[in-house]
Amino acid sequence: MPDSGLRPSGWRRLRVDDLAVARGGRRVLAGLGFSLASGEALIVTGRNGAGKSTLLRALAGLLPRLSGHIAIEGATEAEEPATLLHYLAHADGLKAPLSARENLEFWAQFLGEEPDRRSLAPAEALERVGLAHLSETPVAMLSAGQKRRIALARLLVVFRPLWLLDEPTSALDAASRVRLARLMMEHRALGGMIIAATHEPLGLEDARELALGANS
Numbered sequence: 181m182p183d184s185g186l187r188p189s190g191w192r193r194l195r196v197d198d199l200a201v202a203r204g205g206r207r208v209l210a211g212l213g214f215s216l217a218s219g220e221a222l223i224v225t226g227r228n229g230a231g232k233s234t235l236l237r238a239l240a241g242l243l244p245r246l247s248g249h250i251a252i253e254g255a256t257e258a259e260e261p262a263t264l265l266h267y268l269a270h271a272d273g274l275k276a277p278l279s280a281r282e283n284l285e286f287w288a289q290f291l292g293e294e295p296d297r298r299s300l301a302p303a304e305a306l307e308r309v310g311l312a313h314l315s316e317t318p319v320a321m322l323s324a325g326q327k328r329r330i331a332l333a334r335l336l337v338v339f340r341p342l343w344l345l346d347e348p349t350s351a352l353d354a355a356s357r358v359r360l361a362r363l364m365m366e367h368r369a370l371g372g373m374i375i376a377a378t379h380e381p382l383g384l385e386d387a388r389e390l391a392l393g394a395n396s
């Protein structure tokens with residue numbers, strides 16, 4: 181879409197050019213480039229150690245770049261890259277003594293952003309991941325898959341256009357994978373972008389693939 185005047189409001193494009201990242205003093209990624217616009221999805225594949233998590237962490241701003249550029253076109257001056265993304269790591273990052281609802285309320289408050297019509301209330305987000313019945317249960321008493329589903333519900337309570345998902349299906353049963361596929365489809369329909377590192381099919385329609393590891 182060359183003319184910004186034709187872009188719908190909220191349109192964004194993530195652009196990555198010539199990215200290089202090191203872990204433990206060793207170059208893991210080099211010369212990496214791609215772009216992703218509103219509504220699009222990218223699946224990152226590669227063997228263990230290929231650099232999938234490294235790429236997501238670098239995009240989230242959690243690892244320094246050796247070189248290269250990461251930019252989000254369409255962002256306003258007030259929008260820092262970190263405020264435009266959610267990073268779902270391997271760890272769920274939940275507070276064990278708090279209930280599912282309290283975790284989501286904490287998260288929404290912590291991010292402290294202006295309400296967005298695309299953000300869901302905690303109760304609704306829990307409904308969307310099929311956990312409304314466990315809303316008041318302390319997270320410490322939930323299974324690995326239930327915790328993963330709460331971590332996914334966190335993506336819904338504050339709308340952010342770019343989802344960086346590291347093995348999002350880990351610990352999910354078949355029904356939860358179907359729910360996740362639906363959530364990702366809806367996020368894209370709202371103008372969101374998804375980059376997911378995975379070893380498994382995610383049910384993402386028309387997703388492009390970035391295969392890492394040829395030189396690592």
Ligand SMILES: Nc1ncnc2c1ncn2[C@@H]1O[C@H](COP(=O)(O)OP(=O)(O)OP(=O)(O)O)[C@@H](O)[C@H]1O
Nearest residue numbers: 203204205208226227228229230231232233234235
């Ligand atoms: N904390 C760390 N310190 C040093 N090196 C690390 C660290 N984490 C990962 N690495 C190295 O970086 C390389 C890429 O790891 P990364 O976790 O990005 O791979 P991955 O493709 O996500 O693997 P997996 O499929 O096993 O999750 C590996 O060679 C790994 O040994």
